[in-house]
Amino acid sequence: MDSFDPGRGRAFARFAAGDGADVDAAVAAARTALRGPWRQMGPAERGRILAKAAAMLRERAARFAVVESLDSGKRLSEAEGDLRGVARAFEYYAGAADKLHGEGLPLGRLYVGFTSQEPVGVVAQIIPWNYPLSTAARGIAPALAAGCTVVAKPAEQTPFTALMLAELLHEAGLPAGVLNVVTGTGAEAGAPLVAHPDIDHITFTGSVATGSAVMRSAADNVTRLVLELGGKSPLVVLADCDMNAALNGVVEAIYENAGQICSAGSRLVLDRSIADVFLGRLVAWVEKFRIGHGLTNPDLGPVNSRRQLDIIDAHVRRAVKAGNHVLTGGAIATSDAGGWFYQPTIISAQSAADPLVQEEIFGPVLVVQIVDGPDEALTAANATSYALVAGIYSQNITEALRFARDVDAGQVFINEWFAGGIEVPFGGNRKSGFGREKGMAGLRSYCKMKSVVARI
Template structure:
């Protein structure tokens, strides 16, 4: 199997695919076809063409996977020490690093993102497995001083069989930030990747098997949300659900979880404010804003999609942003593109619909605002990098998540107005600020409702920092030790001496 980056890219460009992609579900330690025998196509968004097929699962396949996970929960896996679990995770980290090029090229073919972005994701996955490998034997309870006649202590136990529903925008990294801590805690898993992007999660399951994970501990079922995802989150054999996706789907997952009182972590949408004050480092702010909204073509729940800029510097800042956006050239992720495609025709239509409605309502579009014709970008699904002025805090551009390369701009008079604007939506996932005044930066961090706040840099922190939202952005946390404890249940034990 080819592992050289240049050879992999050349093969993918020449043939439109890669040899050796997994084609079935990974259940009980091996690849299997669907019970129904059905398969589905997976599309390369940069070309707008199918490049591979994979098994299409449904409730019958979910039943098989959950049965395998429940059996493994009480098998040899349950008798491994935390340190031994950590050793498996560390071997997996090393194997991912060795095969990083293949994971990145497959991620680019499947999701559409630029190869450099995919390589960054794979690097983060290597770090995630190493982090939780080190954390596996450091998860401990506490002792309580109950007096001379009693001993009290708490024990962190694995929650059981964990289900994970993975989105299409960050398939490998989102899967890893759930799989790694769940395994470190001693859980078993059933993972349902997005139907648009199944391959790197299936590859990861095969790699963990090679790293020494017992059969049945990690199971991956490909399929649509309707056929496989709904069956998974409603399954009575599931003890915990981690879901990443839209608010509407998250609400359906909550209803399904309520039927069996299943524990739940939800990471949902965002309309994250990025405040830029007049005293900022303008160069750093422009660079940060561009990354915050145009990385992965804006298809990021935590994207800095809402620029809140102080009036004193609005004109020069917007002039530079418009020029930078216009310089981005769309293209296939395996080429030297400035911005990649939208993941699917349906998502492309949603992005275009938001901007078309804004244009019809009289909003001023500073740049972009249209679908890139397929003949200009190799047949793929692309939208122009777009910057639009909002009419006010109630503007749909301010209130609604677009999930594409569209930056909404709000001009405000001062710092207090910036805080009010930042908190004026129903989302509370991420917030950022650029200012040289650290007192105001920390006041903002305290005042804004968000799960994460970035000061003078966006997307900062890495695997050690907990990630998640408030209000309609969800609840619970991934990453960090908080993410590890998401897969634990706390038991208190009291003994009389």
């Protein structure tokens, strides 16, 4: 299959189009490895392999970042930041591998009771195209730390860094069969993987529609799931905010990776008393953006595919037809590099019920909702079917913490969007999915608990 450079809109490399037979072979290899030397390896030794991989990733970060930028379209500086996060993820779970333990149970003098945490088994990882290496790492690293074996299916748009990561991990000492990567389409490789009876757990990141299909497929084998499905995340800016910090936060929240982030701050919920000044400054900033190929480190890079570009454009066209007001942008952009670009866009929504507010666009499109005060802001924040991330800018910490308490979201940012790191559990509620990745919660996602009781 061809892999395309989104910045030029042209194929730049080819990769294997895997199918059900390849999935069968990969799952069989993972099942065999689960019973082999990997099972006998102590947690500290697993940690040493992950630590070595972290060091190797830092040494080879430049190469990985260039490939990630070429394959996904993201700016090189963003890809370099992703690599730092990926290395840190392996470092974190290297340290956690020998800290995973059960608990003693207080059953009285006649009994000894305890729990243990065991690897869940063979794990399937379905990796999206927007953060190919980061998402792969946040699933693969804890799964390996827990003692699982893995079959990973990267998106057909962005296969290469997952293949490079598998090569690096085996070079770091991972036994054969412990990590397997099958490239190909969702229909030909992904569907057989999530339906495979020898898969013990699935971690899926992607759309609600595909996640629902994965759930139905997993149900036939009663396979465990972690689903991270997307969002329409509110970024609340109250009247007492630090305006410079809030402006920086809004720009980063929606325009990083051309808005192709499940946790993007795609809804600006803005207090009416500062709306004119805030939006004036925001529009002036965005209209100066330089658009270009990811390797040139522009202000805004391309979207991942022609298909995604058309989806974004269709969303905006419908919004304009419905009477929503475009403050800036609102059209497909051109670049000297060619490729698939969309103008950085800001649209003021007329109604909270509009699809513009309710549906995930997954592009560089910021939707503005004007509110009067904190209570209306909270109501607006909770008024979609998604509940992945929320954020607030306010210098009143009590007001901010009340918002964090009352908003429905898996993660809340206060005065900095994308705050935190691998240590912070991540995942959503409602249509944003369920289960958690990252942090120690992410490690426990790849474990099954066993209780043991002995009469003495």
